Amino acid sequence: EGRQAFSVRMALGALIIKERLGTSDRETVEQIKENPYLQYFIGLTEFKQEEPFHHTMMTHFRKRLGPDIINQINEWLVTEEVNQMTPDRDEITNDEDEHPSDDDENQTGSQPTAGQPSKQQPHSTPTHRGKLILDATCVPADIAYPTDLDLLNKSREKLEHMIDVMHQPLRGIQPKPRTYRKKARQAYLQVAKQRKVSKKKLRKAIKAQLQYIHRNLKHIEELAQQSGLHLLSTRQYRELLVIQEVYRQQKEMYDKRSNRIEDRIVSIEQPHVRPIVRGKAKAPVEF
Template sequence: MFRARENQLVLPGDFFLPFGGKLNEDNRWVKLAQVIPWRKVEKHCGEQFKSRTMGQEAYPVRMALGALIIQERLGLSDRETVQQITENPYLQYFIGLPEFQQKPPFHPSLMTHFRKRLGSDIINQVNEWIAEEQDDDHADSDDQDGGSGSEADTHATEVRAENTQEMGNQGKLLLDATCAPADIAYPTDLSLLNEAREKLEEIIDVLHAARKGGKRKPRTYREKARKAYLAVAKQRRVSPRVLRKAIGKQLRFVARDLRIIARLKDEVGLSVLSRRQYHQLLVICELHRQQEEMYRKRTHRIEDRIVSISQPHVRPIVRGKARANVEFGAKVAVSLVNGYARLERLDWNNFHEGLTLQAAVEAYRERYGCYPETVLADKAYRTRENLRYCKERGIRLSGPALGRPSKSLAVEQKRIEQQDAAERNEIEGKIGEGKRLYGLGLIRARLRETSETVIALQLLVMNLERRLRLLFCAILSRFMATSVSGRVLMLT
């Protein structure tokens, strides 16, 4: 049951500490709580969920979102996140508790429920609100406790959009794409088939235990299959002929287990299996079909290839990078405007980056009321269709113009290309920051929907950190200006 909170925002001075004292208002978690528009988030979440008068009352939105932000900002596990919140009063204030408590505010298993409950759509909307408010002085007195997003903000945004539309194209849009690798072992055909065989043997044990009449257990030759797998897996170098022979053996073992399960299904049914085992059985059936087809056609490519039984949604993404030619995860298209990153597209299948340019430009126009003056992107975005699209709208797309280069403009064109490359480093650094500091380089969530939520959360945390840095810089500059003016008055 979702219930809106009338006053879930607590000032730092009102947070009760049983051991005395008050919270430091300059603490980063206190300042970060003032940046996030909690009221707008709660209102938006309330519109997404159906109102129910019965059932257990849901946890506050601030607690759910705050816990997820803490986890991604500090790079913690679910259990460690709850432990840190239990021990730290600033983290308890950040998630909206009115006073310090020594017991955990919720069970660690609810972190997965929070990721499912919010979802990537809500997180992207919050990220959009954070990126829209680029001036710290734009907040009014109602936003001091974190409740930004008043009618004055909306009116100011509309006025700004009208002004920029009258001035023509404004601003720069940076585009790039990357892969957010999933936390899976490097997949090989032999290891996948061996894992599938082991899981099928567990399913056979469960189905046989449900049989009546003391019937004999079907033979699976699991020891023989395990020995055949290890004989090849332990070798440093395996010839293609030996590897193909080993894959054929494992395919036959898996096919035998599937036939056994088909017979047992007619006797006891599949209702005795757990939900996880039933899902694994469906994935393994598709995996066996793909591997058998590739084995028969002597190829290593197939559409929607499964590379993980536990995460069947993960796909191989060919990137052609020096470090890893192929990555396994979701492909993410990111845009950057004024240092704030936005998620333009997320897909588990590989896609061409150039297809996201027009949608990103139209989204820029919807946000700011005008087209960008320049779009900085790599060569993958310079398709003929994108060049024609940008030319019709007066947008300069980075890179050389089509046709034979002019000798008179060669020096100027080279200077512009060098400047564009230098400015485009900002989005490369932003993606690198997300992978090094905020977990974008390894997504540990296992479900498809929770993985998408985690990726959106990491972009949100990066934008919050930028807002926090700008806030502290503004406070420091005002402090320095006050100190200098005070010294001038003393000297005069």
């Protein structure tokens, strides 16, 4: 079997997505893998949970679609847009037939007399310049209802696993950094198992998880200088970047005693998911 062929739409669409999002080749493929809108943009007929192509194909796309081809495509798009903006010649001819000029009326002897209204109607220019398509749809995300404490606890557990992976080459050379995972787990369960938690206890539990995450991030930074981040998988590295942003957002909300922040992350696996206030009695907020 030879190499799988990809359409021009998929290649060009992937390059456009990369430039618009400003992501790397790996991150671009990950975004396409998780976003149904991006999959439709590159020409897929149905949503697929696997990668449409390997990230190394982005280099092949850039070689095949050079600057000359991309410039030609841009010219085609501009020409098509201009043609849609310009009225059709047949429509102009029909409009002239319906509204003859003054010279034609003078030649036929149908010039209006004094007191008689003119039959000629003023030519009105079109008020619209095309079609406006609004997409107001949203796709529900299959995630558990997020809370700040659960999100921080999950971030801490993932960081602990990353520390284990990065310390693997250093076993026997230096001791593993202390993460206090048992104490952190117990502190989380003491609050998570309660039905009703006071604001004071919840704030104290969030502060503790923030401190554990801050310590783990420092350990990962130190291990990265010794063993490197290449030991982490692609998913783990992506989750590390998301967790750093989660920590920043949660720390800012904790310091400001606020529950709102711009582009709030509610899922580590799906950081693009955003809450939508529906105002329903059963589910006022959906994701």
